[in-house]
Amino acid sequence: MAQADMLWRGLRGVALTLVVVFFLFPIFWIVLMSFETNETVLQVPPTLTPHLTLQNYVALLSGKLNTATGIINITFLHNLWNSVLLSTCSVLVALILGVPAAYAFARFRFRGGEDIAFTLLSFRFAPPLLVLLPLTLYFQDIGLSNTYVGLIWIYQLICLPLILWIVRGYFEDASPDIEYAYRVDGHSWWKAFTKIAIPLAGPGIAAAALLSFIFAWNNFVFALVLASADKQPVTVGALAFVTASGIQYGIIAAAIVLSILPTLALALYAQRWLVEGLSLGAVKG
Amino acid sequence: MSEIPVTPPPLPRRPILPRALPYLLSLPALLVCIGILIPFVTAVWYSLERYNLSMPYMRSFIWFRNYISLFTDPDFWNTIQVSLIYTISTVVLELLLGLGIALLLRERSRLNNIISIALLMPLMTAPAIAALMWKLMTNPGFGVLSWLISLVGVTDFKWASSPHTAMFTVVLVDIWVYTPFMMILLLAGLRSLPQQPFEAAKLDGVNAGFVFLRITLPMLTPFLFTAVLFRTLDSIQQFDIIYAMTQGGPGNSLLVFQVRAYLEFFSYTNVGRSAAILMVLWAITYVLSQVFVRQWMKLRERAHGAS
Numbered sequence: 001m002a003q004a005d006m007l008w009r010g011l012r013g014v015a016l017t018l019v020v021v022f023f024l025f026p027i028f029w030i031v032l033m034s035f036e037t038n039e040t041v042l043q044v045p046p047t048l049t050p051h052l053t054l055q056n057y058v059a060l061l062s063g064k065l066n067t068a069t070g071i072i073n074i075t076f077l078h079n080l081w082n083s084v085l086l087s088t089c090s091v092l093v094a095l096i097l098g099v100p101a102a103y104a105f106a107r108f109r110f111r112g113g114e115d116i117a118f119t120l121l122s123f124r125f126a127p128p129l130l131v132l133l134p135l136t137l138y139f140q141d142i143g144l145s146n147t148y149v150g151l152i153w154i155y156q157l158i159c160l161p162l163i164l165w166i167v168r169g170y171f172e173d174a175s176p177d178i179e180y181a182y183r184v185d186g187h188s189w190w191k192a193f194t195k196i197a198i199p200l201a202g203p204g205i206a207a208a209a210l211l212s213f214i215f216a217w218n219n220f221v222f223a224l225v226l227a228s229a230d231k232q233p234v235t236v237g238a239l240a241f242v243t244a245s246g247i248q249y250g251i252i253a254a255a256i257v258l259s260i261l262p263t264l265a266l267a268l269y270a271q272r273w274l275v276e277g278l279s280l281g282a283v284k285g
Numbered sequence: 286m287s288e289i290p291v292t293p294p295p296l297p298r299r300p301i302l303p304r305a306l307p308y309l310l311s312l313p314a315l316l317v318c319i320g321i322l323i324p325f326v327t328a329v330w331y332s333l334e335r336y337n338l339s340m341p342y343m344r345s346f347i348w349f350r351n352y353i354s355l356f357t358d359p360d361f362w363n364t365i366q367v368s369l370i371y372t373i374s375t376v377v378l379e380l381l382l383g384l385g386i387a388l389l390l391r392e393r394s395r396l397n398n399i400i401s402i403a404l405l406m407p408l409m410t411a412p413a414i415a416a417l418m419w420k421l422m423t424n425p426g427f428g429v430l431s432w433l434i435s436l437v438g439v440t441d442f443k444w445a446s447s448p449h450t451a452m453f454t455v456v457l458v459d460i461w462v463y464t465p466f467m468m469i470l471l472l473a474g475l476r477s478l479p480q481q482p483f484e485a486a487k488l489d490g491v492n493a494g495f496v497f498l499r500i501t502l503p504m505l506t507p508f509l510f511t512a513v514l515f516r517t518l519d520s521i522q523q524f525d526i527i528y529a530m531t532q533g534g535p536g537n538s539l540l541v542f543q544v545r546a547y548l549e550f551f552s553y554t555n556v557g558r559s560a561a562i563l564m565v566l567w568a569i570t571y572v573l574s575q576v577f578v579r580q581w582m583k584l585r586e587r588a589h590g591a592s
Binding site for chain 1: 308407547577
């Protein structure tokens with residue numbers, strides 16, 4: 001029995017090691033690559049003691065890359081800025097639109113309420129191109145094509161359902177009795193909403209905001225279809241990078257690292273709420 | 286909307302406000318809803334039109350001829366086939382792997398928690414960026430994976446650039462990104478199961494295989510079902526990974542629904558046909574999402590208490 005137990009533990013250890021290697025090695029390899037010179041990157045077999053350098057990051061952040069054929073301008077920093085701007089504004093808009101609606105759905109049973117809530121949820125599962133392709137034509141007509149406003153609006157497809165359904169769960173979890181008591185004291189519903197309900201749902205709102213930031217940041221197809229180069233976030237910018245000639249692999253790797261660093265950091269910070277966010281509030285971690 | 290008094294009689298303000306309140310609070314969200322439903326309805330209309338941006342004068346309403354031409358086109362059947370292969374292989378493999386890993390990490394120990402958090406990193410990587418990472422790793426010149434398989438004697442493996450292995454490669458990337466999703470959902474499910482049946486089985490000395498098949502799996506079914514439907518809905522619409530990796534190629538080996546619709550729109554400017562392809566995909570996802578939402582509501586009520 002003890003021997004079987006040992007064997008079982010050993011197998012479990014091996015399996016877990018394989019799992020960890022498979023899922024983490026790609027990130028490790030890209031991070032390593034981002035600190036290597038082009039010569040080291042191209043070396044086969046890969047060297048175990050690479051000479052590490054910051055030159056890739058310097059080139060990315062300064063926007064200038066010196067090559068044998070001249071200086072190449074890199075706009076990656078601008079892509080990074082676009083990602084920050086688009087994700088932050090989208091989340092803020094989604095919070096302003098979504099938190100009051102979530103409160104309404106949690107506290108009131110009203111005609112059409114569930115229909116709105118489920119229509120918003122269904123956006124999460126409809127093919128995004130179905131909405132995006134007509135929008136490219138509409139946006140040209142109403143002057144929203146290639147604007148931040150147009151993009152932020154369409155980013156609500158991801159942010160709003162997430163905020164609405166997670167925050168709704170938190171409002172439902174908080175008993176309305178405190179709010180009623182507060183109202184009976186003669187305070188307005190607005191005060192009850194802002195002073196009692198929102199603080200009670202605070203952790204949920206924060207979690208939903210962090211998660212929708214991550215999903216907005218990671219989105220690719222919206223900007224691919226609706227934005228031209230000067231409005232593109234990192235996900236689309238990095239792809240253009242790979243196909244551009246003369247960009248060294250180490251620099252691509254550094255761009256990848258800078259693109260995924262913010263979401264990984266936020267995810268580690270918000271990991272307590274990830275389960276709930278990923279399942280749109282269906283499962284608690 | 287009939288519940289709102291349109292012209293309120295001269296009552297005190299207080300009682301009226303709360304009745305209209307939910308509508309006022311959800312109005313902004315409703316407007317965004319409508320703003321997104323308009324392009325959707327437009328897309329339905331486009332799918333019934335002969336509409337090519339390069340030949341706008343030919344534009345006319347043709348009822349279902351876009352659909353008829355799609356379903357009589359072997360290329361479209363290829364799209365259906367490729368999408369199904371992609372969806373089934375990713376969902377099945379991710380389910381098996383995710384369940385296996387969740388079982389390995391089931392005990393709440395410090396090490397298990399650290400591993401389960403670390404495994405979330407691929408899931409938090411943008412899928413398009415993940416595809417780029419794997420593109421670098423499978424580069425024939427310096428890619429670490431190309432080098433690794435050359436060590437075991439495979440030198441002519443072309444990854445995403447050969448029609449024979451392109452599907453394998455993008456499925457691998459999808460597995461890398463989304464297995465943690467299955468894992469984290471099933472782990473949360475496993476850890477939320479009541480302990481008594483397992484303790485009773487242990488006391489009775491029931492063997493592990495029996496416990497898994499007769500206790501764990503049945504109790505875990507709602508979670509499995511939700512996770513599988515969730516992933517199926519996303520996987521059948523996969524665009525980012527495939528587009529970033531190969532743009533649907535080589536040849537037509539990876540022209541899944543959304544990639545084909547995208548190319549139909551931007552390369553052939555055929556708006557009508559592109560909309561029809563997306564409507565077929567929408568019909569599939571709509572049916573699946575109806576089943577999903579029912580299942581999801583059950584879990585949600587369990588998590589938040591019936592309300």
